[in-house]
Amino acid sequence: MTNMNLYSRGDKFFVIINMVLLALFTISALYPFIYIASLSMSTGFEARAGNVILTPVGFTLEAYKRVLSEPLFWSSYKNTFIYTIGGTLMSLAFIIPGAYALSRPQLYGRRFWNLMVAFTMWFNAGLIPFFLNMRDLGLLDSYFGIIIGFAVNGFNIILLRNFFEGIPQSFEEAARMDGANEFQVLWKVYVPLSKPAIATVALFCIVSRWNGFFWAMVLLQDEEKIPLQVYLRHVIVELSDDEEFANTLMTAAYSFETVSAAIIVCSIIPILLIYPFLQKYFNKGILLGGVKE
Amino acid sequence: MINEPQLHGSKTEELIVEAGEALRRRKPSRMVRIGDHVKREWQLYLMLLPTILWLLIFLYKPMYGLQIAFKDYSIFRGVAGSPWIGLEHFQTLFGNDQFLRAIKNTVIISFYSLIFGFPMPIILALMFNEVLHQTFKKTAQTIVYLPHFISSVIIAGIVITAFSPSAGIVNTVLEWFGGESIYFLTRPEWFRPIFVGTGIWQEAGFQSIVYLAAIAGVSPTLYESAVVDGASRWQMMWKITLPSILPTIIIMLIIRIGNMLEVSFEMIILLYQPATYETADVVNTFIYRQGIQGGQYDLAAAAGLFNAVVAFVLVMTANTISKRYSRTSLW
Structure with a gap:
């Protein structure tokens, strides 16, 4: 298979065409990011005139200065970190022990508990009852509400439970002999053996927390509590309709477009930093997640 | 217990122990047995408890709250206290042009996403499989997976910027070729192509992982014998790889x-505007506007219930079919 000499001329042609098409697709995936990055470093005038194609035109960092001088940008960035870190830790605190208990054969009513978890993946009450429930619980406009309200996810529990089930019983026997209780067995045997699966679940949580905007937009009214994505939406989606505002933001140095682009760049950077881990573990996760009840 | 081999003790002792076990097993009621079990294994139940409580409070309680779909809900009376009105909300919904339009749009947009979006990751995976240059392959994969991890707000921001009538790259290119600048996002006829295209752009690469894994599982001997028979790579792709991952x-x-x-x-929600509701408004955006923005909770909950029931039936049917087809169901 790997020996190029075995290929006929037709094959070589095929392989080259294939590479060219793939390269085109890859470029189309990458180009929008390059375009946005270049836009963010161009002058407002050039951006407005539609002169930015590939590289920055009239290089300037004024748009970044404008973005970074905005207090709301910083507070929403800080909030996103709170929601992401707090939410992920909260999720793991629920999911790890829960998945472990569900993986134990001696658990009474195991089928029922598992079904109770799985059912939430097939049926959910929908936006309105969930929203009213959060309101009735007094969790509107609260950091805690956002962190606790999305802590558990059936898919993640089942993914981790399946992984725990795949660990041979023999691993825990030594610990059992030493009289370890369930908590000790989980913490000292199962958690260390499941690091890749736990990392996968943690990364699922981190990405969905970092990127989540819909419920934060619905549940948080207080500007000081909104995360970055809600702030982003406010600036780049809502204000883009407002031509008048867009014009007031326009100076020679930056324009609405370059400021939007600069905010986009600032919010993508953390995802890019953890991207090597994401790629590694998501690859595994998507395959581990061939979920079985 | 009694089945375990005993290292110590005489035959008599064993018999006594066994008899005692048997008595103990017969005597206690089911409840007592569960009680004993829980007493012994309480730690497991303590570990399970938070998750179960969470599910009850945050996912099952809203299911109880779904009854407002059949009630004249008022915030002051609450879920239980509001009076029943039967199917009135459903009658209103099915007489509401906006709701019917939302159903139509949901079906059309899903259909387009399926027709155009489903083959893309398969094609990509087949293409990746034909690449021999490992560095090229790894780099290309790293790049095409990336959009999956970017938030919808940012993707929407990129779309809005790129399609902007004044500065956007799309209109710039259009003007190069002598076309006229179009304000794409206010044009109903452009909404679906832009939305479906964006979805494919964002997810096709990442979704190809599943197919790449399937391709990796194809037995190499199949290819080896095909090479002996003088098959070209194109033929092997069609006759071996594709049927194997079917x-x-x-x-x-x-x-x-x-x-x-x-x-x-x-x-x-990020991309549509009143000018494009005609082709863009789907059931969930309708629910969002009517319920959360408009405060008509009961009517919106009814729309949500309708959506959830249809979705549930679809998923269950899909699972049954897949069980029959592959004998390995989805769960």
């Missing part, structure tokens, strides 16, 4: 059809 393709297709109604409404 079960995966079919399962993915079934899952996809099962999740038909799950149009990514977050993205629609």
Whole structure:
């Protein structure tokens, strides 16, 4: 298979065409990011005139200065970190022990508990009852509400439970002999053996927390509590309709477009930093997640 | 206990122990047995408790709250206290042009996403499989997976910027070729192509992982004998790779059809505007506007219930079909 000499001329042609098409697709995936990055470093005038194609035109960092001088940008960035870190830790605190208990054969009513978890993946009450429930619980406009309200996810529990089930019983026997209780067995045997699966679940949580905007937009009214994505939406989606505002933001140095682009760049950077881990573990996760009840 | 081999003790002792066990096993009621079990294994139940409580409070309680779909809900009376009105909300909904339009749009957008979006990851995986240059392959994969991890707000921001009438790259290119600048996002006829295209651009690369894994599982001997027979790579792709991953393709297709109604409404909320509601408004965005923005909770909950029941039936049907087809169900 790997020996190029075995290929006929037709094959070589095929392989080259294939590479060219793939390269085109890859470029189309990458180009929008390059375009946005270049836009963010161009002058407002050039951006407005539609002169930015590939590289920055009239290089300037004024748009970044404008973005970074905005207090709301910083507070929403800080909030996103709170929601992401707090939410992920909260999720793991629920999911790890829960998945472990569900993986134990001696658990009474195991089928029922598992079904109770799985059912939430097939049926959910929908936006309105969930929203009213959060309101009735007094969790509107609260950091805690956002962190606790999305802590558990059936898919993640089942993914981790399946992984725990795949660990041979023999691993825990030594610990059992030493009289370890369930908590000790989980913490000292199962958690260390499941690091890749736990990392996968943690990364699922981190990405969905970092990127989540819909419920934060619905549940948080207080500007000081909104995360970055809600702030982003406010600036780049809502204000883009407002031509008048867009014009007031326009100076020679930056324009609405370059400021939007600069905010986009600032919010993508953390995802890019953890991207090597994401790629590694998501690859595994998507395959581990061939979920079985 | 009694089945375990005993290292110590005489035959008599064993018999006594066994008899005692048997008595103990017969005597206690079911409840007492469960009680004993829980007393012994309480730690496991303590570990399970938070998750179960969470599910009850945050996911099952809203299901109880769904009854407002059949009630004249008022905030002051609460879920239980509001009076029943039967199917009135459903009658209103099915007489409401906006709701009917939302159903139509949901079906059309899902259909387009399926037709154009489903083959893309398969094609990509087949193409990746034909690349021999490992560095090229790894780099290309790293790049095409990336958009999956970017938030919908940012993707929407990129779309809005790129399609902007004044500065956007799309209109710039259009003008190069002598076309006229179009304000794409206010034009109903452009909404679906832009939305479906964006979805494919964002997810096709990442979704190809599943097919690449399936391709990796194809037995190399098949290719070896094909090479001996003088098959070209093109023929091997069509005659070996594609048929070998057909079960995966079919399962993915079934899952996809099962999740038909799950149009990514977050993205629609970001991209649509009143001018494009005509082609863009789907059931979930309708629910969002009527319920959360408009405060008509009961009516919106009824629309949500309708959506959830149809989705549930679709998923269950998909699972049954997949069970029959592959004998390995989705769960």
